[in-house]
Amino acid sequence: MLHVAEAARVSVATVSALINGTATVSPELSQRIEQAIRDIGYKRNAIARSLKMGTTRTIGLTVPHITNPFFTDVVSVIQQAFDRAGYAVMLCCTDEDLNTQDDQIRLLLDRMVDGLIVARVGDGAILKRIVDDANVPVVLLDRLCEGVDTDAVVLDNQRAVFDAITYLINLGHRRIGYITGTSDISPMHDRMTGYREAIHAAGLPIAEELIRFGNFHEIDGYNATMQMLSSHDRPSAIFSANNPMVIGTMKAIRDIGLSCPEDISVACFDDFPWSDVFQPQLTTVAQPVQAIGEQAANLLLDRLAGNRDAPPRKLVLKGRLMIRNSCRPLGAMAQSVSA
Amino acid sequence: MLHVAEAARVSVATVSALINGTATVSPELSQRIEQAIRDIGYKRNAIARSLKMGTTRTIGLTVPHITNPFFTDVVSVIQQAFDRAGYAVMLCCTDEDLNTQDDQIRLLLDRMVDGLIVARVGDGAILKRIVDDANVPVVLLDRLCEGVDTDAVVLDNQRAVFDAITYLINLGHRRIGYITGTSDISPMHDRMTGYREAIHAAGLPIAEELIRFGNFHEIDGYNATMQMLSSHDRPSAIFSANNPMVIGTMKAIRDIGLSCPEDISVACFDDFPWSDVFQPQLTTVAQPVQAIGEQAANLLLDRLAGNRDAPPRKLVLKGRLMIRNSCRPLGAMAQSVSA
DNA sequence: AACGCTAATCTAAACGTTTCGATCATGTCA
DNA sequence: TGACATGATCGAAACGTTTAGATTAGCGTT
Numbered sequence: 001m002l003h004v005a006e007a008a009r010v011s012v013a014t015v016s017a018l019i020n021g022t023a024t025v026s027p028e029l030s031q032r033i034e035q036a037i038r039d040i041g042y043k044r045n046a047i048a049r050s051l052k053m054g055t056t057r058t059i060g061l062t063v064p065h066i067t068n069p070f071f072t073d074v075v076s077v078i079q080q081a082f083d084r085a086g087y088a089v090m091l092c093c094t095d096e097d098l099n100t101q102d103d104q105i106r107l108l109l110d111r112m113v114d115g116l117i118v119a120r121v122g123d124g125a126i127l128k129r130i131v132d133d134a135n136v137p138v139v140l141l142d143r144l145c146e147g148v149d150t151d152a153v154v155l156d157n158q159r160a161v162f163d164a165i166t167y168l169i170n171l172g173h174r175r176i177g178y179i180t181g182t183s184d185i186s187p188m189h190d191r192m193t194g195y196r197e198a199i200h201a202a203g204l205p206i207a208e209e210l211i212r213f214g215n216f217h218e219i220d221g222y223n224a225t226m227q228m229l230s231s232h233d234r235p236s237a238i239f240s241a242n243n244p245m246v247i248g249t250m251k252a253i254r255d256i257g258l259s260c261p262e263d264i265s266v267a268c269f270d271d272f273p274w275s276d277v278f279q280p281q282l283t284t285v286a287q288p289v290q291a292i293g294e295q296a297a298n299l300l301l302d303r304l305a306g307n308r309d310a311p312p313r314k315l316v317l318k319g320r321l322m323i324r325n326s327c328r329p330l331g332a333m334a335q336s337v338s339a
Numbered sequence: 340m341l342h343v344a345e346a347a348r349v350s351v352a353t354v355s356a357l358i359n360g361t362a363t364v365s366p367e368l369s370q371r372i373e374q375a376i377r378d379i380g381y382k383r384n385a386i387a388r389s390l391k392m393g394t395t396r397t398i399g400l401t402v403p404h405i406t407n408p409f410f411t412d413v414v415s416v417i418q419q420a421f422d423r424a425g426y427a428v429m430l431c432c433t434d435e436d437l438n439t440q441d442d443q444i445r446l447l448l449d450r451m452v453d454g455l456i457v458a459r460v461g462d463g464a465i466l467k468r469i470v471d472d473a474n475v476p477v478v479l480l481d482r483l484c485e486g487v488d489t490d491a492v493v494l495d496n497q498r499a500v501f502d503a504i505t506y507l508i509n510l511g512h513r514r515i516g517y518i519t520g521t522s523d524i525s526p527m528h529d530r531m532t533g534y535r536e537a538i539h540a541a542g543l544p545i546a547e548e549l550i551r552f553g554n555f556h557e558i559d560g561y562n563a564t565m566q567m568l569s570s571h572d573r574p575s576a577i578f579s580a581n582n583p584m585v586i587g588t589m590k591a592i593r594d595i596g597l598s599c600p601e602d603i604s605v606a607c608f609d610d611f612p613w614s615d616v617f618q619p620q621l622t623t624v625a626q627p628v629q630a631i632g633e634q635a636a637n638l639l640l641d642r643l644a645g646n647r648d649a650p651p652r653k654l655v656l657k658g659r660l661m662i663r664n665s666c667r668p669l670g671a672m673a674q675s676v677s678a
Numbered sequence: 679a680a681c682g683c684t685a686a687t688c689t690a691a692a693c694g695t696t697t698c699g700a701t702c703a704t705g706t707c708a
Numbered sequence: 709t710g711a712c713a714t715g716a717t718c719g720a721a722a723c724g725t726t727t728a729g730a731t732t733a734g735c736g737t738t
Contacts, residue, residue, distance in 0.1 A: 011718045016696060041472065046449040047390050048694035051723050066415050076405050079432050088446060091430040093418050107427060110385040250616040277589040278617035350688045355726060387724035390693050
């Protein structure tokens with residue numbers, strides 16, 4: 001900018017005024033300045049601007065895994081929304097690791113991001129402290145965080161799983177395996193509650209050996225399924241509370257020599273783009289990814305636009321059970337259907 | 340930092356020296372400073388540091404679509420690599436749009452990213468100018484760019500498709516449909532060449548009506564497949580040069596009342612994590628996503644480490660044909676196999 | 679005692695912006 | 709003609725760091 005000012009024989013203040021339109025500058029000088037900008041190929045240095053202005057027009061986004069199709073889609077939507085609003089997005093993947101997450105959030109805050117969207121991981125204690133210290137707006141995505149009272153957009157996980165399990169029960173299933181992630185994050189906790197409530201509402205007993213915990217990865221789903229299917233009294237249906245793990249479930253079913261849905265029914269949380277093309281077409285709980293991403297972005301953009309003092313807003317969206325052909329009727333029902 | 344210095348009754352220079360270890364500071368002052376840092380909860384401002392140092396420890400990454408599983412995986416690997424190296428990643432999705440891409444790259448450069456990894460889109464002219472102007476190292480990912488002579492990591496696309504098409508020919512297929520993206524980017528061009536060469540090498544005629552262009556999206560694959568299958572002399576196999584489009588192909592096959600592989604064989608570029616669990620299990624050309632991401636990251640990290648003057652390095656990796664059950668033998672071969 | 683050497687610390691400029699308040703020319707009005 | 713408002717431009721401080729070079733103190737040599 002200094003060079004531009006010199007070339008146009010004006011002060012840097014005038015150049016700044018012209019670029020930002022913060023003051024009127026005469027047509028004559030305007031032209032000289034614009035010419036100089038073109039000649040020199042001047043580009044405003046956003047870092048210097050950020051330092052002075054105290055804002056970077058950048059937000060931080062942390063998710064556990066970008067390869068989980070749910071997060072892939074949500075990240076994509078969020079990215080687009082902020083792109084439209086002129087913000088850049090710094091993406092971090094925490095790999096479901098608490099320390100990684102904390103490091104990354106600190107890194108983002110050091111860089112003066114204007115806001116944060118966090119699909120948190122693990123215990124929320126440190127997150128709480130970090131968020132309290134940093135006075136940037138934070139939006140929680142997908143996962144609430146005890147003690148962190150801020151904007152959030154989540155799914156009604158309990159209801160969604162309740163509906164899915166009830167659907168399986170209505171098909172005649174009585175022993176329904178349930179594979180979940182570690183329950184220290186709210187969706188896993190709520191989904192589990194939905195499972196238990198559905199079983200209970202149907203007057204069925206909860207079989208604790210049919211509930212298996214994994215760490216969100218395909219291999220965890222594989223192992224959990226293997227264990228369940230190797231038992232003497234195996235379930236007739238399996239519900240996976242997490243999307244990558246269901247791939248493991250399908251592989252285990254294949255490897256053990258069974259097939260879905262003939263021998264065992266399968267349903268899972270989170271939809272796949274290809275779920276209605278390949279066989280079996282999985283019955284899933286679809287999250288409104290577009291809406292989730294947009295709402296999260298809107299909440300944050302609203303804060304960034306200056307609406308700092310409004311009380312925390314918590315948006316709860318509804319999932320949708322996508323019934324396909326991976327679950328088959330059992331017993332009396334099966335006969336009435338096949339008749 | 341000023342507050343820390345005051346609290347510890349030292350100069351800011353000493354504080355800086357201690358934090359960065361750039362000069363020895365006596366144990367006594369060290370202790371006072373560390374105490375003050377803790378008391379105040381001081382965090383170094385990375386923006387101010389960047390302004391002074393001329394480096395942000397941030398890189399820019401642009402890809403066409405993050406929802407394309409190939410890019411999802413590569414982005415994930417790159418993100419991890421830079422995370423380990425203490426860099427942040429700014430992610431941009433260009434949505435296969437040239438203007439969006441140019442805007443985003445400019446945005447990234449304004450923010451003084453230290454380097455750029457670009458899976459480019461469209462015509463490379465503007466990209467070339469931008470890259471020339473900015474004197475940050477650039478690594479091209481997946482797609483080369485005419486006139487931009489810089490580090491790159493790409494696949495041997497021609498060979499990969501040649502092998503895949505030859506595989507289909509060896510199965511007895513003679514009319515092989517080919518669905519591709521717009522050929523102004525190098526992978527699409529090279530893949531097309533591979534297709535033509537394979538057909539030619541087998542002494543078969545090129546049927547131009549079997550070559551269809553789309554814009555990388557599922558819907559394009561759908562439309563292209565619909566057109567081909569509605570013709571009087573439809574192909575016995577279809578190869579999709581792009582991953583999202585093959586979903587459209589499968590949907591079209593289903594909607595038109597055919598099935599794969601009984602009525603038509605299908606293969607495509609890029610592997611899916613779930614390709615060997617669901618039916619049909621797609622035969623694909625798998626890219627070494629892990630290696631691609633790591634190599635791209637390494638090339639850039641090497642430049643960032645100061646190796647600026649080395650000549651441009653172009654890494655060409657090999658694809659791998661993953662043969663599954665979505666392609667069936669035809670004619671004489673089919674008989675010998677089924678016999 | 680004067681000198682030089684080393685180690686520790688500090689002063690101040692610089693990075694590239696924004697912006698407040700000052701300056702200055704010009705035109706208007708009484 | 710003088711007072712004054714208006715509009716355009718500028719000078720300089722500030723944002724929070726890093727760092728070159730100056731300063732100071734302590735200590736061993738001669």
